[in-house]
Amino acid sequence: MPRPTIAEIDLSAIAHNLRELRKLAGEKVEMIGIVKADGYGHGAIPVSWTLSAGGVKRFAVATVEEGAMLYDAQLPGSILILGAQGLVEVEAICDFGFEVVVGDLDFAARLDEVARKRRRTVDIHLKFDTGMGRVGFPVEQAMKVVRRIAELPGLSVAGVMTHFASADERAGAEFTREQIRLFTSLHQTTHAINFRIPLWHACNSGGLLQYPEARFDAVRPGIAMYGSYPSPETARPVELREAMTLKTRLAQVREVPEGATVSYGRTWTARRASQIAVLPIGYADGWNRGNSNKGHALVRGRRAPIVGRVCMDMTMLDVTDIPGVCANDEAVLLGAQGKERITVEEVATLLDTIPHVVVTSLTGRIPRMYKGGEQRK
Ligand SMILES: *Cc1c(COP(=O)(O)O)cnc(C)c1O
Numbered sequence: 001m002p003r004p005t006i007a008e009i010d011l012s013a014i015a016h017n018l019r020e021l022r023k024l025a026g027e028k029v030e031m032i033g034i035v036k037a038d039g040y041g042h043g044a045i046p047v048s049w050t051l052s053a054g055g056v057k058r059f060a061v062a063t064v065e066e067g068a069m070l071y072d073a074q075l076p077g078s079i080l081i082l083g084a085q086g087l088v089e090v091e092a093i094c095d096f097g098f099e100v101v102v103g104d105l106d107f108a109a110r111l112d113e114v115a116r117k118r119r120r121t122v123d124i125h126l127k128f129d130t131g132m133g134r135v136g137f138p139v140e141q142a143m144k145v146v147r148r149i150a151e152l153p154g155l156s157v158a159g160v161m162t163h164f165a166s167a168d169e170r171a172g173a174e175f176t177r178e179q180i181r182l183f184t185s186l187h188q189t190t191h192a193i194n195f196r197i198p199l200w201h202a203c204n205s206g207g208l209l210q211y212p213e214a215r216f217d218a219v220r221p222g223i224a225m226y227g228s229y230p231s232p233e234t235a236r237p238v239e240l241r242e243a244m245t246l247k248t249r250l251a252q253v254r255e256v257p258e259g260a261t262v263s264y265g266r267t268w269t270a271r272r273a274s275q276i277a278v279l280p281i282g283y284a285d286g287w288n289r290g291n292s293n294k295g296h297a298l299v300r301g302r303r304a305p306i307v308g309r310v311c312m313d314m315t316m317l318d319v320t321d322i323p324g325v326c327a328n329d330e331a332v333l334l335g336a337q338g339k340e341r342i343t344v345e346e347v348a349t350l351l352d353t354i355p356h357v358v359v360t361s362l363t364g365r366i367p368r369m370y371k372g373g374e375q376r377k
Pocket of ligand 1: 034036082163203204205206220221222223224230356
């Protein structure tokens with residue numbers, strides 16, 4: 001028998017989020033399925049099949065290895081590699097027939113060379129840096145870039161894109177509008193020279209939820225597809241459902257006397273005789289050590305505080321105030337139990353981080369179980 005610690009993924013929640021986000025974006029706007037980092041920890045392949053059933057035709061990952069996994073799954077549609085690709089990945093990109101983001105000319109030249117040698121063309125998405133300050137061509141060089149790329153017969157421009165630096169922060173609104181303005185003007189000037197590219201895209205989740213003027217031809221909502229808003233400040237124009245439930249069962253319940261301390265560093269002391277439940281999950285599962293003495297798990301439909309330091313393989317709860325708790329009771333760390341719910345967003349806020357980190361941190365030691373959706377293999 002395996003450990004009872006599992007992440008249950010409700011694929012019908014992802015299908016629901018896709019429908020809601022598509023309604024928001026408008027039927028004409030393509031939804032790009034963002035399934036990097038193993039579908040934000042939800043499992044890239046089952047998530048992609050669910051998105052595919054909902055009409056998604058382009059799947060975006062960060063690395064060639066992630067792309068190869070989708071390729072092997074034989075999903076219909078194209079695979080777009082988003083991350084920072086080096087020259088070593090060029091051959092694989094070409095051989096798998098991936099689309100790839102291009103934001104520098106040396107990379108473009110090498111890709112072209114390899115593509116021509118193999119008598120193929122690679123579909124690329126030109127990335128412009130409108131303010132993210134990470135990768136992408138400077139917008140001022142747009143004309144030079146477009147001209148230079150046009151001279152590379154091994155490349156075919158399928159898209160033009162940019163990425164927002166702070167679309168989910170209230171304080172970033174002005175900056176985001178400036179990024180949109182730069183991208184819009186790029187769209188206009190390149191159209192004026194007859195550089196007509198099918199797909200213009202800019203929006204991540206924050207952009208899609210808050211900037212209707214930035215939808216262009218396609219959108220790239222990641223975390224919203226999995227059901228979390230990117231930040232507490234983000235507007236909530238649609239009702240999203242978090243797809244992940246992280247749960248386990250109490251390994252034991254022990255009584256400790258007043259004055260006893262729990263776990264490493266003795267950071268928690270029982271103020272009264274207490275019932276302490278031991279959960280078989282720890283930071284090696286991706287349950288962050290920052291949850292020490294913070295946050296809760298649900299037991300018998302109620303919130304039990306996490307006490308003491310989270311260990312590599314165990315986490316302790318104070319269940320003194322919940323009557324009848326016994327070993328093997330279910331404990332929910334993310335998701336609902338009875339009428340109570342702990343959201344990914346709540347845990348992210350407690351940890352002073354973003355929902356993306358909470359879900360992508362869960363390691364391979366936690367089996368993913370699926371319900372409610374398109375499942376193949
Ligand atoms: C990851 C990623 C996204 C999705 O971001 P979210 O904040 O999860 O919506 C969109 N675009 C690019 C280029 C990305 O790398």
